[in-house]
Amino acid sequence: MRDTEIRDLVSGWIDGWTVSRGAADPVAEPWGWTIDVGQVAQVSRHVLPQPGEAEVRKLVATTSAAGTWLKLFAEDDTVRPWIGAGWHFAPPGYLMTLPLAAVRPEPRPGYTLTSWTRGGVTRVLVRNGEGHFAARGQTAVTGATAVLDQIATAAEHRRKGLGSLVVQTLLATAHGAGADTGILVASPDGQALYRSLGWTTRAPMASLCFQPEKGLSGIPRHG
Structure with a gap:
């Protein structure tokens, strides 16, 4: 998939996601977007459609607020070496689309x-x-x-x-x-359901939360 195509799909996803969740408008960054969510377990999230090592390492190093999430459109194993202490992987997601x-x-x-x-x-x-x-x-x-x-x-x-x-x-x-286009991020279990309904997987999504004092209890697992 072309870089512009994945960026456009992720942009469409976050546009709808912010409306669905009542989050703040996305703020454009050179590497993607930052979204204020305003929940105890999810204060904000950084969304990177094409995460690079330097960008991710900088975000990890400069994050001090618990409840900050990274949504990285790459495999867990790709980004794992770039992540420091205090970050927890949630189950991965899968960006999927369907012509309506x-x-x-x-x-x-x-x-x-x-x-x-x-x-x-x-x-x-x-x-x-x-x-x-x-x-x-x-x-x-x-x-x-x-x-x-x-x-x-x-x-x-x-x-x-x-x-x-x-x-x-x-x-x-x-x-x-x-x-005319449906977009969602599926859980590992949900991916099979959507495939059976004709949805196509476009990209994996690694999902991480900064929670230095505790594990993932009570934290949303995907989406």
Whole structure:
């Protein structure tokens, strides 16, 4: 993939991600972007679409605030030698895309789905017949791009097609809003689901957090 292409895809991802999460506008840097997130476990993040050793080492050396994240679009093993003490690797992510087309989600017997849009973000909630949480997800459409985010299925409701239902519902909403490309960062487990739905992996993403006094307990694992 060309350097300009990966940078454009990552730019589209962070544009939608900041809307989805209510984060600050990305600040452009020579190596990528800095985003203020404003959470205890994630104060800010630096996103590097083409991380180089010198850039990463400088960021690592100049970081003193716990809860600072690095999102590096490279394999863990590539960037591992550049990382110093106090940094923890979260599970890797995978940047994936899908050309959008009209789709009609298939209902799942025994489950109900509700959705709502507020502040530019559409959320989907799936519950079982007793009203218990089963699955959820959200998307933010920014121009021609729709970023899918925080897709989750409760453990006891997995392997019932609910993840697919959530994704298809979000894609139908995004296509109706004029988006032509879906983008997301998948977890290692989620990558297989998205592949089965036609998504293409574009780049790996190493995810690291600076937390010098403790491990990753309570820290978001990806996305």
